[in-house]
Amino acid sequence: MTDRLNERTARDESVHGPTADGPSASDRQPLLAPETRERIAAEIRRFPQRRTALLPALKMAQAQIGWLPPGSIAEVAGLVGVSHAAANELASFYSMLRLRPGGRSKVEVCVQLPCALAGGEKLLAVLSDALDIAPGEVTPDGSIELIRTAECFGACHRAPMCRVNDEYHEHLTPEATRGLIEALRAGTFEQPGANGNASPPAASSA
Amino acid sequence: MTTIEERPPEQQPSAAVDYRPMLLPHPGRTTPVMLEEYRQAGGYQGWEKAITMAPDAVIEEVKSSGLRGRGGAGFPAGAKWGFVPKVDGPKYMVCNADESEPGAFKDREIMEIEPHMLVEGVAIGSYAIGAQDAFIYIRGEYVTAADRLDAAIAEAEQAGLVGGNVLGSGYNLTIRVFRGAGAYICGEETALLESLEGRRPMPRSRPPFPAVEGLYRRPTVVNNVETLANVPHILRNGQEWYQTIGVPPKNTGPKIFCLSGRVNRPGNYELPLGSVTFRELIEQYGGGIPNGGAVKGVLPAGASAPILTADKLDTRLDYDSVQAAGSMLGSASLIVLDETVCIVRAAARMEEFFRHESCGKCTPCREGTAWLHEVLLRLEQGRGSSADLDLLMSLSGQISGKVLCALGDFATSPVTATVRQYRDEYLEHFRLGRCPYDSWAA
Ligand SMILES: Cc1cc2nc3c(=O)[nH]c(=O)nc-3n(C[C@H](O)[C@H](O)[C@H](O)COP(=O)(O)O)c2cc1C
Numbered sequence: 001m002t003d004r005l006n007e008r009t010a011r012d013e014s015v016h017g018p019t020a021d022g023p024s025a026s027d028r029q030p031l032l033a034p035e036t037r038e039r040i041a042a043e044i045r046r047f048p049q050r051r052t053a054l055l056p057a058l059k060m061a062q063a064q065i066g067w068l069p070p071g072s073i074a075e076v077a078g079l080v081g082v083s084h085a086a087a088n089e090l091a092s093f094y095s096m097l098r099l100r101p102g103g104r105s106k107v108e109v110c111v112q113l114p115c116a117l118a119g120g121e122k123l124l125a126v127l128s129d130a131l132d133i134a135p136g137e138v139t140p141d142g143s144i145e146l147i148r149t150a151e152c153f154g155a156c157h158r159a160p161m162c163r164v165n166d167e168y169h170e171h172l173t174p175e176a177t178r179g180l181i182e183a184l185r186a187g188t189f190e191q192p193g194a195n196g197n198a199s200p201p202a203a204s205s206a
Numbered sequence: 207m208t209t210i211e212e213r214p215p216e217q218q219p220s221a222a223v224d225y226r227p228m229l230l231p232h233p234g235r236t237t238p239v240m241l242e243e244y245r246q247a248g249g250y251q252g253w254e255k256a257i258t259m260a261p262d263a264v265i266e267e268v269k270s271s272g273l274r275g276r277g278g279a280g281f282p283a284g285a286k287w288g289f290v291p292k293v294d295g296p297k298y299m300v301c302n303a304d305e306s307e308p309g310a311f312k313d314r315e316i317m318e319i320e321p322h323m324l325v326e327g328v329a330i331g332s333y334a335i336g337a338q339d340a341f342i343y344i345r346g347e348y349v350t351a352a353d354r355l356d357a358a359i360a361e362a363e364q365a366g367l368v369g370g371n372v373l374g375s376g377y378n379l380t381i382r383v384f385r386g387a388g389a390y391i392c393g394e395e396t397a398l399l400e401s402l403e404g405r406r407p408m409p410r411s412r413p414p415f416p417a418v419e420g421l422y423r424r425p426t427v428v429n430n431v432e433t434l435a436n437v438p439h440i441l442r443n444g445q446e447w448y449q450t451i452g453v454p455p456k457n458t459g460p461k462i463f464c465l466s467g468r469v470n471r472p473g474n475y476e477l478p479l480g481s482v483t484f485r486e487l488i489e490q491y492g493g494g495i496p497n498g499g500a501v502k503g504v505l506p507a508g509a510s511a512p513i514l515t516a517d518k519l520d521t522r523l524d525y526d527s528v529q530a531a532g533s534m535l536g537s538a539s540l541i542v543l544d545e546t547v548c549i550v551r552a553a554a555r556m557e558e559f560f561r562h563e564s565c566g567k568c569t570p571c572r573e574g575t576a577w578l579h580e581v582l583l584r585l586e587q588g589r590g591s592s593a594d595l596d597l598l599m600s601l602s603g604q605i606s607g608k609v610l611c612a613l614g615d616f617a618t619s620p621v622t623a624t625v626r627q628y629r630d631e632y633l634e635h636f637r638l639g640r641c642p643y644d645s646w647a648a
């Protein structure tokens with residue numbers, strides 16, 4: 001499981017390190033599709049101050065690419081009109097923003113106390129068995145990433161539960177879990193571009 | 207191969223208190239109440255009334271109602287609105303919909319099922335403090351709730367209830383939903399404002415308080431979802447009526463109790479403040495403990511307030527009674543632990559949360575939560591000594607009161623309250639050299 005404490009060191013290096021800015025965004029092929037840039041421009045117009053759009057804009061970039069490669073963060077910073085470091089500070093802080101590529105479906109199992117008391121740990125073990133990966137790993141074909149999380153998703157009364165990408169799967173009885181595993185194996189939830197391949201922007205809003 | 211035990215789905219029990227819920231009037235419902243249905247049930251009458259009143263009169267009405275903030279601290283809502291200075295220029299109303307406390311799922315249900323109730327509350331609050339811009343800051347994971355709020359705001363705009371020249375009054379109000387990205391600290395109101403400004407969400411030092419210098423350094427009120435969802439009812443039916451619910455003067459109105467953990471029927475239960483005890487809520491609403499088990503302790507406010515032992519179960523569920531019993535009602539996210547639960551493991555799991563969610567700004571909180579977590583893990587495995595209990599208490603003492611925001615204090619309560627009240631169970635672990643409990647129950 002990611003640990004914000006350890007990550008922070010890495011983040012601070014990435015903010016201050018010599019490679020932080022790299023070649024300027026304009027020197028390269030842009031990572032953000034025209035549609036994404038449009039959405040970000042509209043988001044900037046939506047708020048009293050441009051910078052408020054920084055977090056939504058990063059989410060829009062991620063919705064297109066699946067994660068946030070350094071170049072995409074620089075492009076977002078340029079569009080919003082803040083420094084690359086300012087954009088990096090957000091990208092490295094929020095747990096929903098991802099600085100590394102992951103599986104095309106992300107299965108996040110909640111094991112915070114209420115869920116752990118109602119089958120969350122067992123759900124994690126069942127999924128881990130069925131997918132043959134440990135929490136924190138991605139299946140060899142890159143399709144599914146299993147994540148153990150101690151954050152609470154506000155679904156404790158419907159435990160055990162997990163989130164698959166942005167969708168809640170609650171009341172995961174053994175039968176429901178079997179159905180979920182089948183659907184996962186069939187690629188039902190896979191999001192295009194989540195491995196970092198260029199792809200059209202996802203339809204969901206940030 | 208591991209298996210998962212069947213659990214009964216969420217059910218609604220027969221009421222033990224004669225009360226008709228108003229914040230969640232449709233128990234068990236999964237679809238949103240949209241504009242037409244909301245209006246048929248009297249929705250937006252409070253707003254229509256408020257906008258004919260002077261803003262100060264609206265504040266007075268909410269003050270007299272006794273409504274206290276439902277976000278945790280229980281601060282009187284009307285008084286908070288009254289702190290906003292009467293100055294020219296922008297002011298902001300911000301609804302805190304970041305709900306991320308372990309065990310909390312009430313704001314989610316309000317927003318998913320009654321999005322218009324929140325929109326109406328935001329509108330009334332904005333008008334009262336003289337704000338023409340309002341934000342609903344919602345945690346990023348609540349995608350469904352955010353989409354439904356967006357839809358409700360669009361409907362309300364279409365109907366002239368928000369937007370330009372509301373109800374022909376000349377008052378303009380823009381309500382925007384802002385979606386977060388996963389960080390508990392954004393629930394802390396000044397970190398939330400930093401997040402809204404596009405900065406790294408680390409709490410600000412106070413004073414100045416947000417009422418004077420908040421969003422974009424302008425006067426700002428931050429209120430919880432449930433707080434604002436109460437407001438339409440107060441305006442529609444009057445503060446005198448509101449005071450007949452609960453225990454006036456300091457514990458008025460309905461409260462949603464989130465019940466989770468080792469109970470047969472976990473869920474949201476809306477009841478008047480002070481109308482039931484912990485025991486009544488657990489037994490008569492929550493259907494008791496699985497397998498007829500016994501309660502070991504209850505966390506009244508998720509991971510953030512001290513656990514209460516089973517001898518406190520007859521405490522009434524209101525702000526003052528829970529405080530008198532040695533804890534806090536907070537967001538009323540009740541996590542029930544029964545005799546099958548290892549208290550050390552439970553404390554370690556909660557501490558893992560705080561370790562992960564510490565924003566890192568204050569060294570005692572950043573380093574201390576990691577230490578506390580490591581020591582608890584070690585103790586749970588039976589690899590500790592009584593010196594470790596002293597270490598836990600002294601580490602906690604170095605965090606509590608020495609940091610910038612309440613998260614640091616919250617982070618010590620799973621530790622200090624369990625070490626004090628369940629000391630024997632800690633001792634048992636290192637006497638045996640292992641945890642005496644089975645792996646996680648259920
Ligand atoms: C770490 C931390 C997390 C918090 N999380 C929330 C939250 O998710 N929702 C909320 O309404 N208040 C939360 N609060 C309390 C807010 O800072 C603030 O007091 C509250 O939103 C005020 O609203 P109210 O007066 O209507 O209760 C949190 C406080 C702290 C210190």
Ligand code: SF4
Binds near residue numbers: 563571572
């Ligand atoms: S107490 Fe903890 S969470 Fe609060 S500001 Fe300090 S480091 Fe951040």
Ligand code: FES
Binds near residue numbers: 110112113155156308
């Ligand atoms: S503890 Fe898992 S959703 Fe709350």
